[in-house]
Amino acid sequence: ASRLNSITDADALHFAKVLSSPTSLLSILPSISTPPEELDIYNNDWMGKYRGKSTTVLKPKTTQEVSEIVKWCNDRRIGIVPQGGNTGLVGGSVPLRDEVILSLSNMTQVRSFDPVSGILVADAGCILQSLTDYVAPHNHIMPLDLGAKGSCQIGGNVSTNAGGLRLLRYGSLHGSVLGLEVVLPDGTILDQLTTLRKDNTGYDLKQLFIGAEGTLGIITGVSILTPPAPQASNNVILALPRFENVLPLYKTVKRQLSEILSAFEFIDRTAYDLAVKHGQGRALSEEDVEGAECFVLVETSGGRREHDEEKLNNLLESLLEADEPLINTGVMAQNPAQFSSLWALREGVTEAVSKEGKAYKYDISVPLSTFKECVDLTRERLRSKGLLNEAQVKAVIGYGHVGDGNLHLNVIAKAYTPEIQDALEPFVYELVASHRGSVSAEHGIGAMKTHALHYSKDETSIAWMKKIKAIFDPNGIMNPGKVLE
Ligand code: FAD
Missing domain, CATH: 3.30.70.2740 (Alpha-Beta Plaits)
Structure with missing residues (x-):
């Protein structure tokens, strides 16, 4: 990263020419003179833990603009940090020094949606919640859901290979992302934005960018398979007297609910108390939480409400009537508001932690x-x-x-x-x-865990990761200092 150059006034003026709108360029350099505080939200991460010193934020509106910016930065050896919704939790989305921040927040068009196949093609800057809203009238859902859905972008989700609350049911993004459009570090546009379910034509390059955290290129477009919306969803919070019961409970729940089980989430008692303290969801009654060491939220999603409810009721009955019950009690949602409130107890933990x-x-x-x-x-x-x-x-x-x-x-x-x-x-x-x-x-690894990568990846794997990085980004301009040291 030390070989990289700081951006100059001449660079800022060049970017002003490339970008179609004057509001797409924020820079504290004299030629542009944005007030420094306007750059703060881009330089600081969600946790208030990492802080960059970028002088310039670029918000291109088209893939072509991204390409021209990246080519210029590569020729000039200027570091670039791609930024989506800036909700990442490992310091990957803010600069370590004064790299340019390239925000995708102006690229928000849905390019196509096929209601028969459920395949959605969208700009990388589309916010996850807005895509969820877009496919909802067609009775589809996004294959991923997470607490940050109101701010995180689909490009950021793919770049971090975000897991979240639906992974149990719909698998990882390595399966549901069908194609990507990526601006490579030399400015070339790699068009792999296919809408094919099956395509065995050699190396599957797009997989490299899923989870690359912006170190190999900038994702500008995403083609993703959206599943049909379940006809009926329900949830229940189970209070457990001992942590040791979680595993046998998981086995029982899987066996009894089988194909309708869509989430099995864990909260320990301290996390639950924190969520309640910070107003995330409605607290359970004192009687329900008494003696509970931890909680499990179970969600079902299926095709017929009566069938699913019967299964869930039978599960609860058998759990409570067992000789040595695994749970103290279970609180089942009776309406959509309760369904959301039970989810909020789990989803709201991240938010509650940041308030605490x-x-x-x-x-x-x-x-x-x-x-x-x-x-x-x-x-x-x-x-x-x-x-x-x-x-x-x-x-x-x-x-x-x-x-x-x-x-x-x-x-x-x-x-x-x-x-x-x-x-x-x-x-x-x-x-x-x-x-x-x-x-x-x-x-992901971001800036937080580069030094810890070796605990989970052996030397050979890290060496090959470095070789791949060097092939795509020989000048090291793309998100420098992230993922690999
Ligand atoms: P950013 O934070 O902006 O960026 C993340 C990384 O991706 C950075 O390295 C950045 O450089 C890179 N990047 C962003 N956009 C692009 C692009 N278009 N091209 C190339 N690189 C890019 N994560 C989970 O996995 N599961 C969860 O359940 C979950 N829950 C969360 C709950 C809360 C309340 C919060 C605040 C965060 C949560 N996260 C979770 C973490 C975070 O939301 C995800 O990592 C999310 O996918 C990041 O998306 P983003 O658009 O905010 O990306």
């Missing part, structure tokens, strides 16, 4: 049976270092996508400090490696 304090977020894949141990050992570690108190670390919580083996281990602190950082790292990464887990289940 500064979060150290570890998004890990570990065997389900070790979820609690990971949370407990981390808490113990902080206690042994004398850091577990209101003035330093307020809480350690665990929640996440049990069905996918993905635990969000969050440490909520008063402030980000070197002492807490040193107590947590490499401790957490070593813990993950001891279970042969992944240091990033779904959020």
